Amino acid sequence: MGVVLILVVSAISFVLLALTPGNAAQALLGPQGTHQEYLALRRQLGLNLPLYEQYWNWLRTAMAGNLGTSVISGASVGSQISSRLPVTLSLVIGSLLVSAIIGTGLGVISSVRRGVVDRVLDAIGLVGFAVPSFWAGAVLIAIFAVDLKWLPATGYTPISQSVSGWLESLVLPVLALSLGMIAVIAKQTRDTMLDVLASEHIKAAWASGLSPSTIYLKYGLKNAGMTVMTITGVQAVGLLGGTVVVEAIFAMPGLGSLLVNATATHDLPVVQGVVVVFTALIVAINLLIDLTYAALNPRVRTV
Numbered sequence: 001m002g003v004v005l006i007l008v009v010s011a012i013s014f015v016l017l018a019l020t021p022g023n024a025a026q027a028l029l030g031p032q033g034t035h036q037e038y039l040a041l042r043r044q045l046g047l048n049l050p051l052y053e054q055y056w057n058w059l060r061t062a063m064a065g066n067l068g069t070s071v072i073s074g075a076s077v078g079s080q081i082s083s084r085l086p087v088t089l090s091l092v093i094g095s096l097l098v099s100a101i102i103g104t105g106l107g108v109i110s111s112v113r114r115g116v117v118d119r120v121l122d123a124i125g126l127v128g129f130a131v132p133s134f135w136a137g138a139v140l141i142a143i144f145a146v147d148l149k150w151l152p153a154t155g156y157t158p159i160s161q162s163v164s165g166w167l168e169s170l171v172l173p174v175l176a177l178s179l180g181m182i183a184v185i186a187k188q189t190r191d192t193m194l195d196v197l198a199s200e201h202i203k204a205a206w207a208s209g210l211s212p213s214t215i216y217l218k219y220g221l222k223n224a225g226m227t228v229m230t231i232t233g234v235q236a237v238g239l240l241g242g243t244v245v246v247e248a249i250f251a252m253p254g255l256g257s258l259l260v261n262a263t264a265t266h267d268l269p270v271v272q273g274v275v276v277v278f279t280a281l282i283v284a285i286n287l288l289i290d291l292t293y294a295a296l297n298p299r300v301r302t303v
Contacts, residue, residue, distance in 0.1 A: 002283035006276055010062075013275045014055045017268060023047055024071045027265040045071055058272060067276070068269035070262075077273040080258060085277065087156050087254035090166070091243050092236070092281070094174040099181035100232050104221070106182070107189025107228075111197065112216060121186065128183035133242050137176035137249040144172060154251035173250045177242050181235045188231045192224040226293060233289040240278050 025041040026033075033041075042048050046057065061068055067077040110121040145153035151172055157165035196202060197220055205215050244256035251257075255274050262270035 002280075002287070005283060006279045007059075009279045010059070010272060010276055011055060014058070014268070014272060015051065017263065017266065017271055018051055018054075020266070022266055024266045024268065027267075028072065054268075058269065062272070062276070067273040070267050070270050072262075072265050072267045072270075077269050080270065081255065081273050081277055084253055084255050084258050086158070087247070087252050088240075088243055088256060090159075090170055091173055091177060091246065091252070091254065092239055094170050095177040095181065095239055096232065096236055098174055099178045099185055099235065100228070102178070103182040103185025104189050104228055106186040107224075108193060108216065108221060110186065110190040111193035111220075118190075121190075125183035125186045128179040129187075131179055133176045133180065134245050134249055136179050137173065137246055140172045140176055141249075156250075156252045156254075169252075173246045173252060176249070177239060177246050181232075181239065184235060185228060185231055189224055189228055192227040193220050196220050196223045229289050229292050233286055236285045237282055240281060 023042070024045055025038055025047055029038055029041060046054060049057075058068065067081070069076055070080065106121050106125070110118045141153045144151045151168055153172075155169060157169045159166040193216075197215075202215060202219060205219055243254060244260060246252070247254040247256040248260060255277060259271065259274040261267075262274065
């Protein structure tokens, strides 16, 4: 099904980009190009072929492991993606970890400590959910990069160059991406934990004299883990879209910025390559969630 999904998404993105005004030939020639030059370049790039034939030509080479060459820069699409993929993966994985850890922790605390703590955490979660990532990124830059000068405002440091520099360059964009996810995960964890803690088997566990930490973590959180994983998976899909905006704000050379530039210039091979990679990441994340289900609930393995 993952392979089918990649094929369907690649076909839809191909058609959508073809339907948008303009094309790569116009982007290359600019307003100074003549009509004859435009027609010649259009034939050279294969843009005069029927749309289904253009897609089949791309698909045939892609299935052979070749994502093609950028019509704008002439560089290999695969090399451009491989050089930028670590940036996007660092943002996605970092945001998922931060969101899952902090969101789950806040949800557990909110379900255990009712009253003022519960209401305060609820208010914080509501604010985090309402704040868009681009606004959060701008505020974080203004506070921690411009005013306090604790962290860099823009750019990305590869981990091979400096581990500390890599971490510093990720802190602000990861926080900007994570705020909304933290709020959603905390809310779902809290509600699920409250349902679990009110169940009969938890009451029996209290009556048997088990310690609070065992009840909350071993029984409560483990049963709530299925819901947490589901929400994390759903949010991860939106997270990939959020990287496009965040990479632009923090001037990070990831797949999101590559996709924006390629779309603006109608660089179809680059757009298709990035779309395929994004879809493959979504498939991989969902597969990981399914495997985590099996680890948390042995009954899933027998289905």
